[in-house]
Amino acid sequence: MNRRTMMLRSTALAVLASLSLSATAAMAEETLKIGFVGVTSGPAAAWGTSNVRSMQTLAAMLNEKGGVEIGGTTYKIEIVTFDDQKDPKRAIAGMEQMAQQGIHYVVGPNVDDGAAAVRPVAEANNIIYVPYAFPKELYTAPAENAILGMVASYQSGPAIYKYLKDNKGVTKVAFVAANESDPLSQRDSGVEAAKALGLEVTSSDVTYQVDTTDFTPVLLPVLKTQPDLLVLSGVAPAAAPQMIRSARDLGYTGLISTETAQDAKVIEEGAGEAANGFISVGGASTPEIASDYMKEFVAKYTEMFGEYNDESNTKVYALEYILDTLKADPKGISDIAAFKTAMETFAAPNPYMKGDAQMTYVGTTSFGQKRQLSVPLVVNEYKDGAFQTLFVATVD
Amino acid sequence: MEQIIVNGLFLGASYALIALGLTLIFSLMNVLNFAHGQMYVIGGFITYTVVAQFHLPFLVGLLASAVALAALGAFAERFLFAPVIRRSKREESTMLLAAGIAFFLDAVTLLVFGEKQRGIPKIVGGVFNWDFRIVMPYDRILIGALAVALIGAFILFMRQSRTGRAMRALAQDRMAAELMGVDVERYSMIGFALGAMLAGLVGGLLVSIVGVNLGMGGPTSIKAFMMIMIGGAGVISGAIAGGFILGMLESVGLSLLAAYGDITYLVIFASLMIFLAFRPQGLMGKPWG
Known part of the structure; x- marks a missing residue:
């Protein structure tokens, strides 16, 4: 065997070895798919876009830190998105697509009729979904797969x-x-x-x-x-x-x-000083209550998408809740019944707010069962280009 | 009632300007430009970018919108519509192309300008108030006057300029115009560019009043089509009449029918259907085309 043949064989072996190593690594690295079905086009695009971008931002933050450990396995988070164009028929198609991909946790839809339309698909395919829609029948028994993602x-x-x-x-x-x-x-x-x-x-x-x-x-x-x-x-x-x-x-x-929820920049550009005193519901990014983690989230969002959207202050929670609840009971990865059981007792520190705020599932007063994320009710007043917190309350 | 009339006139002036561009393109090329609303939106976003991001004067923003949209229109005509018209005798080919361009422009707008509603500061402060009988912010009065001036300038251009006369000849009879030595390809491109420029100009004008967002394109196109259905497709005076009629109907309906819920457009659509059943060519259109 001459020297050239030896070199070729060595190179081939090295390539094979590296390929097999990366294949092994790929097998070890699990991916957890979380779906999004919502409106990202048309007049209401801002709602769904801020929604999905919040998920993508948080997923990127977590993936950069190595992923999320659930039950001893580290998962990379993948956000699978579907634009329902605020059309209930498309929302159903989107939820069916999620089911075909074996996804059990979906954020959205953003509006009432879309959220109501996807209910049979979600229930038939064991999907827990987090709509931003307010009809009580979505969250009241016998319905049990929808979890309200914000304050109604x-x-x-x-x-x-x-x-x-x-x-x-x-x-x-x-x-x-x-x-x-x-x-x-x-x-x-x-x-x-x-x-x-x-x-x-x-x-x-x-x-x-x-x-x-x-x-x-x-x-x-x-x-x-x-x-x-x-x-x-x-x-x-x-x-x-x-x-x-x-x-x-x-x-x-x-x-x-x-x-x-509104965006301060949009209000400033569209109404200017005329909007001073305008009161809306916000999330956790006003300086008075935002934690360092929230600030990190805002910075990452801005880095990824060029400009932050204040509507994301309320949209940041859904993915965090899903992942933390799965951490509480890893069986939820493939069994939504385990997830539902974990919701009853779930409690974790709210990383987006200063102080000792907790993330829990609420809704017993409104729906007779815990089918709502405990997102802080932050009432803001617009003043000269920014929101100021008027008061913070909790909901059950 | 005075307030309702003034609101209607403002809406009518801006609507008429939108419809003019659409009807010009239709009259020259027999193309229903479904992307007209998207062109309006892009015009608005360009003016917003120039004024709010680059801090340049509003008129510079308007100019940028006009130039950019004229270029976009010329490009669309030369490289998209003209080849399709040459290769296909079926009218729906250009309709499908226009719809495809509308979707494409929506996607590009989302990528370039984002999903947020955008607006610029008032170009003129203050509100005209005549004993609360007519309340009208000065910026609306100015934009309304600018819209009317642009309509006047457009009519003058079409009547007095060589280019305008060539385009009118083209609209009346394409073959006859060609036989008379009119460069059909050149004037078709200029006409499309002019139509797109008008859409961009209205978008730029109105960004100071109503702002602009990604979702405005479709509804704007629908309203523009309604206006030319009322006035008569391909007729310039018809587009102006259609714009003012729709603006006035909207203003009257929103004020007088408010107590019965949101039925203004229901009434307008129902009236339009009945009207078209009796006069399918619109107010000023000709039944033979």
Whole structure:
């Protein structure tokens, strides 16, 4: 055997050895797929995009640290995404796609009709899903696979109205909502909550097309009723600044609020100073309450996507809850019954907030069972380009 | 009532400008440009970027939108629509192409400009208030006036300039225009560029009033198609009339029908169906094409 043949054989052996080594490493490294079915295109794209990007950011952070250890096995987290375009039919197709890939945990959909539509698919295929939708029947027995991912409007609304009644002297409230299931149901629960507090509802009939861009004619009849508080029920991030600006242009000087999460930059660009005093529900990134881990998350998100979205303050929790609950009972990886059992007693420190806040499953008061993530109810006030925390509350 | 009329006029002026671009492209090439709304959105995002990110004056933003969209329109005509028209006699080929371009532009917009709603500061502060009978922010008045001025400039251009006359000849009879020495390919490209430029200009104008976001493209196209259905497809005066009629219907409906829920567009669509059953060519269109 000449020297050249020896070298060739040695090289071939080295290549084979390295290939077999990497194959062994690949076999040792497990991947845990978590799904996302939500809206990432169209007027409501901001909701789903901030949702999926929160998941991708957290997955990247965890993967960079070597992955997540669950039951002695280290998993890399892979986020499998599906844009349902806010269409229930597509949401069903998305959930079916998740089932075909053997995924047991899905975040989304973002809206009521999508969340209701995917329920049979999720239940038939042993999928736990975390919608951002408020219909109680999704979370009330016999339904048991959906876990509400945020604070519902019927939970945050009463707290906000009570605060404004006690602290700002609000007595008259007007509601305006887009002509869609989510905003309309949020408006109805808001009207109910306001009346229960003894507030006078001056207007609640006015609705608008979801693609409306000029809100002056929409708001004109509402503001003629001279409310102290104008509630933009379920307002999309795209519409909120325009509605605030139109209301102020029409001479309205009262308070404006919503029970949906908003982005400070979007508000600043779209409404500027006119939005000062605007009240919305947020998450955990205001300086008063954000932990160092939350700051790390915001920095990573900004690095990955160029710009942070304040809506992610509430969307950051779903993946964290899923992974931590799986850590509590690793059997949940393939058995959602074990996951459901673990939910009953699950408790872990909330890494996104300063202090001793806990992550637990709640919802017993609203749904009769623990089918809600305990996301802090952070009520923010917009002021000169940033949110300031008005008050923080918890929900059960 | 005064307020309703003023709101309608503002909406009408901006709508008419959107419809003009669409009807121009249709009249010249018989192409239903489903991507017109997406072009409007890109125009808005370009003005936003120039004004809010680069801190340049609003007029520079408008100019950038106009130039960029004109270039996009010319490119789309020369490299996409013209070859398809040459190779396919079926009208649906260009419709499918336009729909494909709309989806493509949506995806590009998401990648380049992101998912967030964007807006720029008011270009003029203050609100005109006539005893609360008419309340109109000055920036709306200015944008409305600019839209009307642009419509006027467009009409003048089409009537007085050599290019405008060539495009009108092309719209009236393509073959006759070609026989008379009109460079059909060149003016088709200029017409498409002009139509896209108008979409970009309205997007740039309105970003200061209503902002812009990724999802505005589809609904904008639908409204533009409604306007040219009302006024008559391919007729410039029809597009203007359609824009003002739709703006006024929207304003009146949102004010007078508010008590009955969100039925304004239901009523508009129902009225449009009845209207088209009796006059399918629209107000100013010709029944023979």
